[in-house]
Amino acid sequence: MPSEFELIRRHFTRLTPQALLGPGDDCALLVPTAATVLAVTTDMLVEGTHFLPDTDPCALGWKVLAVNLSDLAAMGARPRWVLLAGSLPAGDESWIAQFAAGLFACADRYAVDVVGGDTTRGPRNLCLTAIGELPSTTALRRDRALPGDDLWLSGQTGLAALGLAHLQGRIQLGEALRDPCVAALQRPLPRVELGIRLRDLAHAAIDVSDGLLADLAHVVEQSRVAAEVFLARLPPLPVGVERLLARHCQLAGGDDYELLFTAAADRRHDLAALAGELELPLWRCGRIVAAPVGEIRVVDEGGQVVEFGDRGFDHFA
Amino acid sequence: MPSEFELIRRHFTRLTPQALLGPGDDCALLVPTAATVLAVTTDMLVEGTHFLPDTDPCALGWKVLAVNLSDLAAMGARPRWVLLAGSLPAGDESWIAQFAAGLFACADRYAVDVVGGDTTRGPRNLCLTAIGELPSTTALRRDRALPGDDLWLSGQTGLAALGLAHLQGRIQLGEALRDPCVAALQRPLPRVELGIRLRDLAHAAIDVSDGLLADLAHVVEQSRVAAEVFLARLPPLPVGVERLLARHCQLAGGDDYELLFTAAADRRHDLAALAGELELPLWRCGRIVAAPVGEIRVVDEGGQVVEFGDRGFDHFA
Numbered sequence: 001m002p003s004e005f006e007l008i009r010r011h012f013t014r015l016t017p018q019a020l021l022g023p024g025d026d027c028a029l030l031v032p033t034a035a036t037v038l039a040v041t042t043d044m045l046v047e048g049t050h051f052l053p054d055t056d057p058c059a060l061g062w063k064v065l066a067v068n069l070s071d072l073a074a075m076g077a078r079p080r081w082v083l084l085a086g087s088l089p090a091g092d093e094s095w096i097a098q099f100a101a102g103l104f105a106c107a108d109r110y111a112v113d114v115v116g117g118d119t120t121r122g123p124r125n126l127c128l129t130a131i132g133e134l135p136s137t138t139a140l141r142r143d144r145a146l147p148g149d150d151l152w153l154s155g156q157t158g159l160a161a162l163g164l165a166h167l168q169g170r171i172q173l174g175e176a177l178r179d180p181c182v183a184a185l186q187r188p189l190p191r192v193e194l195g196i197r198l199r200d201l202a203h204a205a206i207d208v209s210d211g212l213l214a215d216l217a218h219v220v221e222q223s224r225v226a227a228e229v230f231l232a233r234l235p236p237l238p239v240g241v242e243r244l245l246a247r248h249c250q251l252a253g254g255d256d257y258e259l260l261f262t263a264a265a266d267r268r269h270d271l272a273a274l275a276g277e278l279e280l281p282l283w284r285c286g287r288i289v290a291a292p293v294g295e296i297r298v299v300d301e302g303g304q305v306v307e308f309g310d311r312g313f314d315h316f317a
Numbered sequence: 318m319p320s321e322f323e324l325i326r327r328h329f330t331r332l333t334p335q336a337l338l339g340p341g342d343d344c345a346l347l348v349p350t351a352a353t354v355l356a357v358t359t360d361m362l363v364e365g366t367h368f369l370p371d372t373d374p375c376a377l378g379w380k381v382l383a384v385n386l387s388d389l390a391a392m393g394a395r396p397r398w399v400l401l402a403g404s405l406p407a408g409d410e411s412w413i414a415q416f417a418a419g420l421f422a423c424a425d426r427y428a429v430d431v432v433g434g435d436t437t438r439g440p441r442n443l444c445l446t447a448i449g450e451l452p453s454t455t456a457l458r459r460d461r462a463l464p465g466d467d468l469w470l471s472g473q474t475g476l477a478a479l480g481l482a483h484l485q486g487r488i489q490l491g492e493a494l495r496d497p498c499v500a501a502l503q504r505p506l507p508r509v510e511l512g513i514r515l516r517d518l519a520h521a522a523i524d525v526s527d528g529l530l531a532d533l534a535h536v537v538e539q540s541r542v543a544a545e546v547f548l549a550r551l552p553p554l555p556v557g558v559e560r561l562l563a564r565h566c567q568l569a570g571g572d573d574y575e576l577l578f579t580a581a582a583d584r585r586h587d588l589a590a591l592a593g594e595l596e597l598p599l600w601r602c603g604r605i606v607a608a609p610v611g612e613i614r615v616v617d618e619g620g621q622v623v624e625f626g627d628r629g630f631d632h633f634a
Contacts, residue, residue, distance in 0.1 A: 026391035027356035032349045039344035044402035046439035074343035085361040085444045122363035127402045127444035
C-alpha cells in the first residue's frame with residue numbers, strides 16, 4: 001500500500017488555478033473576490049447510511065461533491081473551492097482512483113478547485129466542505145418566504161428514491177425508468193446555474209435533500225408562514241410505477257437536489273423565460289400563505305386536503 | 318433519541334457574532350475582511366485510528382478543533398470560522414453534550430465561531446474544517462526555508478506520544494509526568510498567537526503533527542534544502558522516562574502541535590523577545606543548509622551524526 005502522501009499525490013493532486021496555494025501545505029490559501037460574501041457548507045457521507053457498500057466509487061465521487069454544490073446553489077452562490085476529507089479501509093487504491101475520477105468529473109463540470117483535504121484509515125466515510133461566493137445582499141435564505149409568494153420546484157423529485165428502492169430490490173423498475181432513476185440517485189445535477197440566476201428573482205430557497213415536504217417544512221417554519229402544495233401542478237408522475245408509491249417518493253423521497261423556492265407572483269413571466277433559457281422545467285406547484293404558521297396543506301386535483309404523515313428522511317428518526 | 322435537527326439545536330447552536338448567517342440554512346454566510354487571504358484546512362479524526370473508543374468526549378471536542386487551529390497557526394492565519402461534520406453511533410446524547418462542551422471551550426479560547434455542520438449516524442468520525450485570515454503576502458509556507466536560516470521549535474515535543482503510550486499501558490509514567498503528557502495528548506494548545514506574530518519574522522513554518530523529523534522532512538523537501546538538527550539545543554528531555562524512549566518521542570512522536578519554523582539569523586533577538594512576551598520557549602535547535610536536498614542530519618552532543626529510521630507517523634504505513 002502506498003503511503004498517505006503518495007496516494008494523495010497520485011489521485012488528488014490537480015492544478016488549482018482558482019487558489020493562491022493548493023494542496024500540500026498546512027492550509028490552502030484563497031483570495032476571495034472583493035465585496036462578495038462567502039457561502040460555506042459541509043456534508044458527510046457514510047457507508048451504510050448514505051450509500052451502499054457496493055456503490056460505484058466513480059458515482060460516489062461525483063455525488064459527494066454534487067450534494068455540497070447543491071447547498072451552495074440553494075443559497076445562490078457560485079461554487080469555487082472544496083476540501084475533501086476521507087476515511088478509507090486498507091488496500092483501496094483502485095477504489096480511490098475511481099472515486100477521484102468521479103470527483104474531478106464533477107469538479108470540472110462545475111468549475112471548482114479541490115484545494116485541500118485529509119486522508120486517513122478507517123470505516124469508509126467522506127466529508128466534503130464547499131466554499132462559494134455571492135454578492136452580499138442576494139443570498140437565498142430559508143427564512144425569506146412571504147405570504148403571497150408562489151412556490152416553485154425545479155426538475156423532478158422522487159426519481160432518486162425510486163432508484164434506491166430498485167437497487168435495494170424493494171421494487172422492480174422497467175428498463176425505461178431504471179436508468180434515469182439510478183442516475184438521479186447516483187449522479188445528481190446540482191442546480192448551480194439556476195441558483196445563481198434566482199438571486200434577483202426568488203425570495204427563499206432550499207435544496208430538496210430530505211424530501212419535498214420535509215424541506216418545505218424548514219422554509220415555512222423559519223419564515224413563520226404556511227404553504228399550500230397543489231398536486232395537480234407538480235411534475236407528472238413517472239409512468240410504469242404504482243401511482244401512490246410514485247407520489248410518496250415525489251413528496252417524501254430524499255436525495256433529489258432540486259431547488260424548491262418562493263418568488264413574488266409578478267416574477268412568473270421571468271421564471272418561465274428562465275426555465276426556457278436553462279432548459280430546465282420550473283413548476284409553480286403551490287403558494288405561501290400567512291397562517292397557520294408552520295403548516296403545509298397538500299391539496300389534491302379535486303381541491304381536497306390530503307394527509308401525508310411521513311415528510312421525509314431524518315438520519316436519527 | 319431526539320432527531321438530528323433537535324440534537325444540533327440543543328448542543329451545537331450558539332451565537333455566531335462573526336458570521337452574517339450561522340447554522341440552520343443550506344450554507345453559512347461569512348464576510349471576509351477586505352484585502353485578506355483565506356487559509357482553509359480540514360482534518361478528520363476517526364475512532365480507533367486517531368483516538369481510543371474510551372477517550373473523554375470533552376477532551377476530544379477540544380482536540381478536533383485544536384488540531385485544525387494548529388494548521389491555521391502554521392500558516393500565520395487568525396482563525397475565524399469552523400464547520401463540523403460528525404458521524405455518531407445511536408443513543409449518544411450524553412456523549413454529544415460532553416463533546417460539544419469541549420469543542421466550544423476551545424472555540425471560546427481561540428475566538429472562533431462554529432458556523433455550520435452536518436450530523437449523521439455511523440461509526441464515530443469527526444471532521445472539522447477551519448477558515449482563517451491573514452494579510453496577503455505573509456503566509457508561512459513550507460517551501461520558503463532558505464539556506465542559512467535558523468531552525469526553531471516552540472514548546473516541547475514528545476509529551477503527547479508519552480501520554481499515549483501511558484494510556485495504552487505500554488509504559489508507566491510517574492505522577493509528575495502523567496498529567497502533562499496526557500494533557501499534551503488530549504488538550505493540545507495550538508500556537509495561534511505565535512503563528513500570527515511569526516508572519517513578519519519567519520520564512521517557513523509547519524506544525525508538528527506527524528513528528529518533528531517527519532514534518533521537518535516536508536519543509537526541506539518542499540523548500541529544496543537540507544537541515545541539521547542539534548540534539549543539544551532541543552528542549553531538555555523529561556525526567557523520569559528512559560532517555561532513548563524520550564528522545565525517540567521528541568523526534569518522531571506525533572500529535573504535538575508545536576510550530577517548527579525557520580528564520581534568518583538576524584531575527585534571533587526578535588524571537589527571543591517574542592518568546593518572553595508569549596511566555597513560550599522557542600528553541601533554536603538547528604539550521605537550514607543548501608544540500609544534499611531533502612536530507613536531515615541529526616547531530617548529537619558530541620558533534621556526531623546519529624541515525625533515526627522512523628521519522629514519524631503515516632496513517633497508511
